[in-house]
Structure formats: structure tokens, C-alpha cells
Amino acid sequence: MDAPGTDRRLIDALRADLTDAAYGVEEVEALLGPVAAAALHREEPVPALRATGAALERDGAGGDARLAALTRLFVLGCAVPRRWVDAALARTGTAGAERLGLVEAAGHGADDEVRARVDLRPYAAVDGHGEATWWIASDPGELATGGALRTDHVLGVGGASTTLAQVTVRDERARALDLGTGCGVQALHAARHVGRVTATDISQRALAFAAFNAALVGLDEERLDLRAGSMLEPVAGERFDLVVSNPPFVITPRRADVPAYEYRDGGRAGDDLVRDLVTGLGDVLAPGGVAQLLGNWEVRRGQTWDERVGAWLDASGLDGWVVQREVLDPAQYAETWIRDGGTTPERDPAGWAARYGAWLDDFASRDVEAIGFGVVTLRRPSDETRARLRRLEEVTGTVRQPLGPAIAASLAAHDWLAVRDDDALAAAHLVVAPDVTEERYLTPGDDDPQVLLLRQGGGLGRTVQLGTATAGFVGACDGELSVGQIVGALGALLGVGADVVAGEVLPTVRGLVADGLLLPA
Incomplete structure (x- = not known):
């Protein structure tokens, strides 16, 4: 089968070689420079070829040369002299990489060409568990092959x-x-x-x-x-x-x-x-x-x-x-x-x-x-x-990625709300989420805003327009007073009674809790 092997001894050596060569996302982008890196993200390899070629000429067998050789070989799909591959993968060598199915060499001479059979590149991402930095192998893409993909492309x-x-x-x-x-x-x-x-x-x-x-x-x-x-x-x-x-x-x-x-x-x-x-x-x-x-x-x-x-x-x-x-x-x-x-x-x-x-x-x-x-x-x-x-x-x-924590929080908020009728919600204490800000829009000369917006800085970045009573409610959510106490105080302040305020405010409050703008204290 045309795919990499899993010889653990060789893979351990490869991991050590890639680490020693500093073959990482930030290091590759620093080597290429911002212009070449941006062009490569657009599937345009010429600036990256020039940058890696210059590094090989400048640095001989040093660190930048090893990084440049690996980038040309595995990312850009270029033929690389065997001596460069042996220098970049000192433990694995071209022979070991061949046995793993990663490359194919034209011969055993120092200047014989070596070509990658796989795309092997550094990977970095941040998910809800934290940062992940690995190397990921797959089939070479169109940039490297110059043609249509095989139907069993990985x-x-x-x-x-x-x-x-x-x-x-x-x-x-x-x-x-x-x-x-x-x-x-x-x-x-x-x-x-x-x-x-x-x-x-x-x-x-x-x-x-x-x-x-x-x-x-x-x-x-x-x-x-x-x-x-x-x-x-x-x-x-x-x-x-x-x-x-x-x-x-x-x-x-x-x-x-x-x-x-x-x-x-x-x-x-x-x-x-x-x-x-x-x-x-x-x-x-x-x-x-x-x-x-x-x-x-x-x-x-x-x-x-x-x-x-x-x-x-x-x-x-x-x-x-x-x-x-x-x-x-x-x-x-x-x-x-x-x-x-x-x-x-x-x-x-x-x-x-x-x-x-x-x-x-x-x-x-x-x-x-x-x-x-x-x-x-x-x-x-x-x-x-x-x-x-x-x-x-x-x-x-x-x-705002990663969204995983926000999705998990929304699922938990749904469960919290599902077991609370309005009486139980009235007994709860809420606080405004730390990523939430308020915006007010006023006509020049007016004392009262015409539009009140709550903006969520993280997650799905929701924006919610509030009425006067709901804005007053949110402003009082510091965890000290219960929902019912805040509603009662607003009813007295506005002169409309707690029931009227509750009818206006509580449905919106449920939505704000579900979306993570308000949190149980």
C-alpha cells in the first residue's frame, strides 16, 4: 500500500530530527518571511522557493539550511540533493525516510535527487484543551504534484x-x-x-x-x-x-x-x-x-x-x-x-x-x-x-475561536435553565460575563440613550439590543441581589409593578443566560 510505515524505531529518530531542525510553524514562517509565507497560504510557491534557496546558499549545513531543506522537500514538493536530506535528518537519514515511505531517492550519491512521497509539515492549533503542536503527514497536494488529485487522496x-x-x-x-x-x-x-x-x-x-x-x-x-x-x-x-x-x-x-x-x-x-x-x-x-x-x-x-x-x-x-x-x-x-x-x-x-x-x-x-x-x-x-x-x-x-468552551457552556446553561421555572429563576443570582460590554447610542443633547446594546467579546460574538428595564436589570447583576429582588426594585422604580417587569425581562434573561452573556453567580 502506498502510505507511510510505522516502524517505531525510525519514527522516534524522525521525531528527534524534526525537533532538532526546529521544523515548526513559527520557525518555517520566520524563515520564509511574511511575504513568502502569505503567498504560500495562497498556493503560490515562488517566493517560498526563493526564500528557502537563499537560506541554503547562505547557511551551508546550519540550522536554517536544515529547515529550508525540509520545507523544500515536504511542503514545496521540490527535489532536494541527498546530502541535504541526510544533514536535515541526521538520525533517520535518507535511507530511513525511504524505509518509512516518506521519500524516494534517485540514487545513493550525495547529489542524487530525493523527492517526498508525502506532505509532512508542522501543525499548530489552539483548541479548548490548549495548544497543540505536531507534525502531520498526508498526500502531497496540487501545489506539489502539479496535477489533479488521486481519487484515494488522503x-x-x-x-x-x-x-x-x-x-x-x-x-x-x-x-x-x-x-x-x-x-x-x-x-x-x-x-x-x-x-x-x-x-x-x-x-x-x-x-x-x-x-x-x-x-x-x-x-x-x-x-x-x-x-x-x-x-x-x-x-x-x-x-x-x-x-x-x-x-x-x-x-x-x-x-x-x-x-x-x-x-x-x-x-x-x-x-x-x-x-x-x-x-x-x-x-x-x-x-x-x-x-x-x-x-x-x-x-x-x-x-x-x-x-x-x-x-x-x-x-x-x-x-x-x-x-x-x-x-x-x-x-x-x-x-x-x-x-x-x-x-x-x-x-x-x-x-x-x-x-x-x-x-x-x-x-x-x-x-x-x-x-x-x-x-x-x-x-x-x-x-x-x-x-x-x-x-x-x-x-x-x-x-472567537476556540468555540468549544463556549459550546460546552451553552449546553450547561440549557440544562441549568431547563430545571428552573420562573419562580426558581427569581431565586437565582446572576453576574455579567467578563467578556460582555455595553454600548449606548444617544442623539446629541438627549439624556437618555435611544439604543442599548450588549456585546459579547468571545464565543459567537453576539449582540443583543435591550429595552430600558432589561438594561437596568443587567446593570444590577453583580451577584449580590437575586433575580426576583432586582425585578421588584425595577418595578418600584419604573412604577409599573414587578409582574410587568418580570414579563418583559425574564424571557430576555433566559436568552442571555443561554448565550453566556449572563452567568449563574
Whole structure:
């Protein structure tokens, strides 16, 4: 199989070599400089090639040269002389890297060319558990290969992977499932706060990459269980406390002339795969267990996105919270994913036109007017008798990552509110969250503001407009007085009575608690 091996002795040597070479995200970006680093993020390698070439000429066999050689080899996909690889990987050597399946050498001479068979690059991210810094191997991308991707391509860490890692709740749990693990990055994040992780994928090559990456991180083999199979089949009958999935959710025409890529195409028509996951994940969730996944859904003529996805939530029988982050029209969607596979109008005009037409025909056959992308959070309640969480909202603006802690806090707030009627809420003491600020807008010369806004600095960055009574209530929430005491005082101050103030204020207060702007003292 064309994938890295897992010789632990060689991988230990490789880890030490990469550490000695300071092969990290910050170090690579410092070597390249801001202009070349920014260009590389746009898939333009020329400035990075110039920067690494200059470092090799300037530094001989020193630290910058080792870093430059590894960057040219594994990130830029360049041929590198064997002597440079041997210097950069002093313990592993070109021979060891070959045995691991990472490179292929043209010969044994010092100046013979060595080329990478994988993309092996540093990775850094911050999730709700803290900072993670590793190296992640995957298949080389279009930048390195210069052509269309193979259909069994194993994807590296992209924006979707990082998003999922950042939105995942990170409290301590016993068992986790990474469904559709790919290169294994979600499993690695989960292993930092979960006792045992099961990772599944339909691709044997993906599982091999995941095994290599876990070994390179130093993860104990006993804590990661890799299984081959589709969807929930490999874990039927089991229960997990956390499920994460960046599934193959891309909506692709089911036609022979349109390639299906294992990492993104689940083999289902339309958005059936995401629907089946939302409605089926309850089968593998333990009580209190949380599932979080990314997905696309179709917006069809005569139906709003939340009606469609809301029906899936209702069928799941679980707590459900869906945040739609982006919406594309069918043409934009087609362009995005045709390019993602390596087909461009410049390189293959006939293929581009044929696939573009296939996507548009496929969407037209189901009256699809737009395609949404977002994050789905599901939970099996520990108490099946309490009211379900059912929330669907669109948040397209900037959010403060990592969102995992904010999502966990909102789930806890829902549970706190669910067991408190208005009388119980009146007995509670609340405080304003530390990231909340107030804005007041006044017409020049007026004493009283016309608009009062609460802004949330973290999480989803919500903004809530308040009425006079609610603004007064929030201003008094310092934990000293109970909700009922504040409401009574406002009723007397405004001359309308506590019942009137409670009717106006308490529904908004529940929303502010649910969203994390007010906290139980």
C-alpha cells in the first residue's frame, strides 16, 4: 500500500530530527518571511522557493539550511540533493525516510535527487484543551504534484479540520469516536482529553497515515483503535462519550465522468450522508454524550435551510444545535469543489466545462437554490424527561475561536435553565460575563440613550439590543441581589409593578443566560 510505515524505531529518530531542525510553524514562517509565507497560504510557491534557496546558499549545513531543506522537500514538493536530506535528518537519514515511505531517492550519491512521497509539515492549533503542536503527514497536494488529485487522496489539515478541532468540546471523557478520520488529526486532538479513541475510515490509506501520525506524536498504540469501514458500521452496538466527524460531506454528482474522492465524497446523493449522520448518531452516543460534525445541506425551492435541517434534528431525538456559517449558490459550490480536485479551466477546459455542467444539472434535478455549510452539535440527554435543546441559527460573521468552551457552556446553561421555572429563576443570582460590554447610542443633547446594546467579546460574538428595564436589570447583576429582588426594585422604580417587569425581562434573561452573556453567580 502506498502510505507511510510505522516502524517505531525510525519514527522516534524522525521525531528527534524534526525537533532538532526546529521544523515548526513559527520557525518555517520566520524563515520564509511574511511575504513568502502569505503567498504560500495562497498556493503560490515562488517566493517560498526563493526564500528557502537563499537560506541554503547562505547557511551551508546550519540550522536554517536544515529547515529550508525540509520545507523544500515536504511542503514545496521540490527535489532536494541527498546530502541535504541526510544533514536535515541526521538520525533517520535518507535511507530511513525511504524505509518509512516518506521519500524516494534517485540514487545513493550525495547529489542524487530525493523527492517526498508525502506532505509532512508542522501543525499548530489552539483548541479548548490548549495548544497543540505536531507534525502531520498526508498526500502531497496540487501545489506539489502539479496535477489533479488521486481519487484515494488522503487530505492534510485544512480550514474545515481546524474549525472542527476548535469547536469541539474538550472536557475529560472516557471514549471518543473520530468518524472518517482521514490523516487522523481529530483523533490526535481527542486523545489529549479522552482515555481511548476509536478512529474509522473507509480508506485503508487514510488509516495508514493516521497510524503514522499517531506514532510520530508519540501516542500510545493502546489508546488509539483504528478501524476500516463505512459510516457507523465499524462501531455498531458501541457507545461513546464524544463523537467528532469531518465526514465526506461534499455534494457531488453521481456520474461516471465526475471523479469521486474518498476524502470528500460519501457516495450518497445530495446531502443524504449528513442527514443520515444527524439522524443516526444517537445510536452510538452514551447518555450525556456529545457529537459534533461539519456538513453541507441543500436549500431547496420552497423550503428554508432551518426547516430542512430542523426536520433531521427532530428525527434524531437528541438535543440539537446547528450553526450555519456559510451559504453558496450552486455555481459557486461547483467551482469550489471542481478546483479542489485539481481541475481548472486553464489546465483542462473540456473537463472543467463537463464537470461544471454535471454539478449544475445535479442541483437543478432537486430544485437546489443554495448550499449551506455549518457545524452540528448533538447530545443524548442524561435526563430523557427534560425539554430538548433545539436551536438553528445563522452566524456568518467573525467568531472567537476556540468555540468549544463556549459550546460546552451553552449546553450547561440549557440544562441549568431547563430545571428552573420562573419562580426558581427569581431565586437565582446572576453576574455579567467578563467578556460582555455595553454600548449606548444617544442623539446629541438627549439624556437618555435611544439604543442599548450588549456585546459579547468571545464565543459567537453576539449582540443583543435591550429595552430600558432589561438594561437596568443587567446593570444590577453583580451577584449580590437575586433575580426576583432586582425585578421588584425595577418595578418600584419604573412604577409599573414587578409582574410587568418580570414579563418583559425574564424571557430576555433566559436568552442571555443561554448565550453566556449572563452567568449563574
